[in-house]
Amino acid sequence: MATLTSKTPEPYTPSPAAAVSESLKRKLFSLQSYSQLVGDAVAKIFTAPHYPEDVLEQMDAIGVGSLPIILLTGFFIGGVMVLNTAAQFQRFGETALTGDTVAIALVRELGPTIAGLLVTGRNGSGIASELGSMVVTEQVDAMRALGTDPVRKLVVPRLIATILVLPLLTAVADLVGLIGGYIVAHFTLGLSAVEFWNRAVHALAFGDLFMGLAKPFVFAIIIATVACYYGLRTRGGTQGVGRATTTAVVVASVAILVSDFFLGKLLLYWFV
Amino acid sequence: MSTQPTGHIVPGEPLIRFEDVSIAFDEGDVLRGVSFEVVAGETKVILGESGSGKTVLLKLAAGLLRPETGRVVVMGHDLTEMNEVELLDFRRRIGFVFQEGALFDSLNVAENVSFRLDEESVPAEETEPRVREALRFVEMEDSYDKFPDELSGGMRRRVSIARALIDQPPIVYYDSPTGGLDPITSQTIITLILRLRDLNGVTSLLATHRLQDAFGLANFLFDSKSSHVVPVWEERNGRHSSPTNFLVLRDAKVYFQGETQELLKSSDPYLREFLS
Numbered sequence: 001m002a003t004l005t006s007k008t009p010e011p012y013t014p015s016p017a018a019a020v021s022e023s024l025k026r027k028l029f030s031l032q033s034y035s036q037l038v039g040d041a042v043a044k045i046f047t048a049p050h051y052p053e054d055v056l057e058q059m060d061a062i063g064v065g066s067l068p069i070i071l072l073t074g075f076f077i078g079g080v081m082v083l084n085t086a087a088q089f090q091r092f093g094e095t096a097l098t099g100d101t102v103a104i105a106l107v108r109e110l111g112p113t114i115a116g117l118l119v120t121g122r123n124g125s126g127i128a129s130e131l132g133s134m135v136v137t138e139q140v141d142a143m144r145a146l147g148t149d150p151v152r153k154l155v156v157p158r159l160i161a162t163i164l165v166l167p168l169l170t171a172v173a174d175l176v177g178l179i180g181g182y183i184v185a186h187f188t189l190g191l192s193a194v195e196f197w198n199r200a201v202h203a204l205a206f207g208d209l210f211m212g213l214a215k216p217f218v219f220a221i222i223i224a225t226v227a228c229y230y231g232l233r234t235r236g237g238t239q240g241v242g243r244a245t246t247t248a249v250v251v252a253s254v255a256i257l258v259s260d261f262f263l264g265k266l267l268l269y270w271f272v
Numbered sequence: 273m274s275t276q277p278t279g280h281i282v283p284g285e286p287l288i289r290f291e292d293v294s295i296a297f298d299e300g301d302v303l304r305g306v307s308f309e310v311v312a313g314e315t316k317v318i319l320g321e322s323g324s325g326k327t328v329l330l331k332l333a334a335g336l337l338r339p340e341t342g343r344v345v346v347m348g349h350d351l352t353e354m355n356e357v358e359l360l361d362f363r364r365r366i367g368f369v370f371q372e373g374a375l376f377d378s379l380n381v382a383e384n385v386s387f388r389l390d391e392e393s394v395p396a397e398e399t400e401p402r403v404r405e406a407l408r409f410v411e412m413e414d415s416y417d418k419f420p421d422e423l424s425g426g427m428r429r430r431v432s433i434a435r436a437l438i439d440q441p442p443i444v445y446y447d448s449p450t451g452g453l454d455p456i457t458s459q460t461i462i463t464l465i466l467r468l469r470d471l472n473g474v475t476s477l478l479a480t481h482r483l484q485d486a487f488g489l490a491n492f493l494f495d496s497k498s499s500h501v502v503p504v505w506e507e508r509n510g511r512h513s514s515p516t517n518f519l520v521l522r523d524a525k526v527y528f529q530g531e532t533q534e535l536l537k538s539s540d541p542y543l544r545e546f547l548s
Contacts, residue, residue, distance in 0.1 A: 141336055142374035146388045146435070147364035149356070
């Protein structure tokens with residue numbers, strides 16, 4: 001009934017404490033709505049109706065569309081790692097360890113993180129702006145008015161597609177990163193293919209591979225749900241779409257890096 | 273679109289009922305204590321300045337928004353008591369024409385119109401003739417394969433009407449259906465709304481701030497024999513009536529509610545100014 005009270009006649013300036021409390025309340029409310037969306041979307045993965053065509057379309061947009069940048073950046077990340085570590089290994093006469101280092105760093109850490117951040121920049125922004133545009137042009141309301149659940153039709157296919165595709169993109173990034181690392185190791189340290197690949201493959205244990213695939217699984221949930229959340233709560237016309245897109249990319253990127261630390265800690269505790 | 277509309281209609285009962293409905297957003301009250309009824313076959317024109325809450329009222333009537341207080345009862349369903357799944361099911365039985373058409377821009381005209389049928393997994397051989405029939409009704413059959421960005425504002429609005437009508441709903445809500453359109457295109461849209469009201473018996477809420485549209489609905493009827501729009505007084509042998517009445521919103525409240533003549537004869541300064 002608060003809405004029925006009369007308006008305050010004089011302009012109201014909140015005290016700093018009230019402003020902080022209001023801001024905290026809004027943040028908590030956002031967190032609550034985000035959690036509700038994630039719970040709702042995850043629950044709807046397992047119940048009909050499903051939209052397999054939309055999932056395939058999104059997998060094409062996210063997976064095939066992101067492949068060129070994943071190939072390019074993965075290759076150079078692997079190469080630059082060897083460039084930076086080669087001098088140190090040479091000082092200690094342990095150049096053979098290059099394969100181990102590149103493999104572990106790429107599979108455990110760099111592959112998932114780089115793939116996650118690239119997909120956030122490329123597809124997270126795309127999802128947030130697409131859904132945001134649909135909200136401001138009332139297409140989402142039109143969908144609801146036609147009896148279709150926007151979470152099922154828009155969020156779930158993007159979530160499933162990102163979950164399926166990001167681990168694959170990460171595996172590709174790991175592979176081309178190792179190829180990049182090998183090429184640089186060959187030309188700067190004179191390592192042979194046998195020396196590099198033998199060490200690289202043997203350095204990896206089950207825990208490393210598990211970590212390398214568990215992380216993109218979590219990152220995929222973060223990217224898809226954060227982008228959909230900010231897209232669907234867009235307000236304020238085209239300016240609002242821009243704001244939603246920026247916020248989605250920033251929040252998802254930060255969330256990926258923060259969760260990467262805690263996931264790393266947890267998985268290292270389990271497996272190493 | 274000749275078949276009779278379907279739905280849960282109790283003769284004599286109002287099809288749409290608002291009981292003391294209030295809603296507020298961050299900016300303040302949008303609607304306060306709004307009550308009205310719409311009986312079957314009637315068109316209620318919601319008049320008001322921009323930002324007076326017309327769109328919000330329509331969205332409440334479709335269950336797209338929930339009121340903070342009060343009840344919204346449509347076709348015997350209390351929308352305020354229903355969960356989102358029940359509301360999705362309910363909305364499949366009403367039509368909603370949005371302000372700018374709100375067509376899905378990634379789908380072509382036919383896919384937009386067949387959206388509801390596709391969602392219900394209606395077989396393609398049944399869908400196509402129904403989509404063509406709906407597009408023929410709004411005289412847009414030639415645009416079957418076009419995408420929304422290839423259409424003018426008026427054409428988008430017509431496709432939006434076809435999409436809302438595909439399942440022949442007994443109730444259609446129109447949100448500023450002629451906003452931003454030229455007078456000739458506006459007249460085409462109004463004629464479509466008249467045909468739906470007078471031939472199919474569709475009950476509707478129509479939000480607008482354009483008086484010429486409002487009085488176009490109040491003063492004209494669609495004559496099924498001649499397939500033309502005729503003035504009310506000609507059709508009804510001098511009796512000045514049509515199944516259209518008015519509701520004027522001002523400062524989040526219902527300012528006026530009544531028949532065309534009551535509105536025209538009102539001496540209230542605000543209404544006089546609004547109508548001038």
